[in-house]
Amino acid sequence: MTPADENDYRDSDSASDRLKRYARVGRAAGGLAAKVAGNRLFGMEINKGQHASELQAALGGLKGPLMKIAQIMSTVPDMLPEEYMTELAQLQTNAPSMGWSFVRRRMRTELGADWESRFKTFEREASAAASLGQVHRAQAEDGTALACKLQYPDMKSAVEADLKQLKLIFGIYFRYDNAIDPVNIHAELSERLREELDYNREARNMALYRHILANEANVHVSEHVADLSTDRLLTMTWLDGRPLMDSVEADAETRNAVALNMFRAWYLPLYGYGVIHGDPHLGNYTVRDDNSVNLLDFGCVRVFRPAFVRAVIDLYRAIRDEEEDLAVHAYETWGFVDLDRHVIDILNQWARFLYKPLLEDRVMPIQETGGVAYGAGVAAKVHRELRKTGGVTPPREFVLMDRAAIGLGSVFTHLKAEINWHQLFHDLIDGFSEQMLKKRQKKALKAFDIPLPE
Numbered sequence: 001m002t003p004a005d006e007n008d009y010r011d012s013d014s015a016s017d018r019l020k021r022y023a024r025v026g027r028a029a030g031g032l033a034a035k036v037a038g039n040r041l042f043g044m045e046i047n048k049g050q051h052a053s054e055l056q057a058a059l060g061g062l063k064g065p066l067m068k069i070a071q072i073m074s075t076v077p078d079m080l081p082e083e084y085m086t087e088l089a090q091l092q093t094n095a096p097s098m099g100w101s102f103v104r105r106r107m108r109t110e111l112g113a114d115w116e117s118r119f120k121t122f123e124r125e126a127s128a129a130a131s132l133g134q135v136h137r138a139q140a141e142d143g144t145a146l147a148c149k150l151q152y153p154d155m156k157s158a159v160e161a162d163l164k165q166l167k168l169i170f171g172i173y174f175r176y177d178n179a180i181d182p183v184n185i186h187a188e189l190s191e192r193l194r195e196e197l198d199y200n201r202e203a204r205n206m207a208l209y210r211h212i213l214a215n216e217a218n219v220h221v222s223e224h225v226a227d228l229s230t231d232r233l234l235t236m237t238w239l240d241g242r243p244l245m246d247s248v249e250a251d252a253e254t255r256n257a258v259a260l261n262m263f264r265a266w267y268l269p270l271y272g273y274g275v276i277h278g279d280p281h282l283g284n285y286t287v288r289d290d291n292s293v294n295l296l297d298f299g300c301v302r303v304f305r306p307a308f309v310r311a312v313i314d315l316y317r318a319i320r321d322e323e324e325d326l327a328v329h330a331y332e333t334w335g336f337v338d339l340d341r342h343v344i345d346i347l348n349q350w351a352r353f354l355y356k357p358l359l360e361d362r363v364m365p366i367q368e369t370g371g372v373a374y375g376a377g378v379a380a381k382v383h384r385e386l387r388k389t390g391g392v393t394p395p396r397e398f399v400l401m402d403r404a405a406i407g408l409g410s411v412f413t414h415l416k417a418e419i420n421w422h423q424l425f426h427d428l429i430d431g432f433s434e435q436m437l438k439k440r441q442k443k444a445l446k447a448f449d450i451p452l453p454e
Contacts, residue, residue: 097129145238196299241286259417278400335395
């Protein structure tokens with residue numbers, strides 16, 4: 001075996017490699033299950049902070065779906081104790097990158113033996129490495145700056161295997177804490193992860209967002225380069241920007257401008273087209289020198305039924321006007337079932353927290369108490385009360401909607417942004433019509449060959 005072959009072998013996601021990583025994660029997850037069981041049955045104390053750190057360390061070196069799932073779980077309230085959410089939130093784009101031998105072999109597979117001749121330059125070192133693939137900076141023959149997103153090998157089988165593990169972990173957790181039934185959460189994550197493997201689909205999502213945000217001067221979306229792309233290689237124009245966290249210590253005007261642009265980037269597509277970017281972690285946007293934002297990574301895009309979007313607005317009005325029947329109608333439209341008044345009161349606690357900054361027509365932070373752990377205290381209280389009632393089963397559509405709200409809330413909290421959120425929200429929803437949304441959505445999705453929501 002040549003040195004290059006040896007590197008290729010080390011770079012592969014072979015069965016033995018996967019067994020080793022499962023062993024690492026399995027020990028961490030199994031340890032959690034054992035400790036939770038001991039706590040429930042024998043009153044043993046769990047050092048959640050220490051164990052969460054161990055779990056984060058086990059997941060942190062992975063280049064696969066479990067890391068993506070951990071990112072998602074870290075931003076869904078009530079799925080994990082606060083200690084675990086804090087640790088897993090560190091899993092952003094810090095996976096180790098594959099070496100040049102892997103890149104060369106994979107690029108040859110995707111674009112042919114002469115692939116290098118199709119670029120003016122192609123950087124050997126990855127500029128970013130994430131859970132399902134890594135990005136290399138390049139230049140087209142005409143000098144256009146490019147980003148080449150290359151999927152890791154055998155990800156389809158890795159996704160299926162990891163989803164089976166996730167189902168097992170969810171089952172263990174639900175056995176000892178029934179506040180949130182994860183059956184629909186698993187189904188939603190499964191479908192979204194499978195979709196993320198299809199780079200042709202991601203290219204269509206990107207084109208849709210370029211269309212939706214075409215008139216937003218302060219939000220930028222890459223352009224797909226079709227002749228340098230395949231279903232496992234996505235080439236797009238490069239967008240220069242700095243990490244969002246670099247803005248945290250900036251002056252108030254800068255922080256507020258970034259937050260305003262982020263709000264528009266996420267919620268204009270939702271209320272205008274019923275579409276949401278479902279992956280709001282820190283690696284998926286950067287900030288330009290003029291404080292406009294680059295929106296990145298369109299693998300996890302969710303299209304909602306127009307009735308679902310209307311119910312988001314209905315619940316806002318129900319909380320504002322204290323209309324309990326309208327709140328019940330909104331929850332039922334989303335897909336919650338068998339809700340009694342007590343459970344509705346508990347869900348409304350969470351809704352009041354999320355909608356609070358939208359209800360008050362004044363400049364204010366996204367949350368006025370609670371530090372950078374956005375909503376943690378409210379989520380913990382809701383979780384405890386749901387557990388006493390026997391729990392609820394969140395509908396599938398609710399999963400990413402809730403995640404986006406919490407992910408963005410965390411960003412706005414870190415930025416210490418103080419904005420009139422009420423006005424921003426009403427700029428988007430005033431004059432809303434479900435029929436108008438349905439018509440606009442149908443036309444746009446058809447243009448980009450994206451299925452309508454069922």
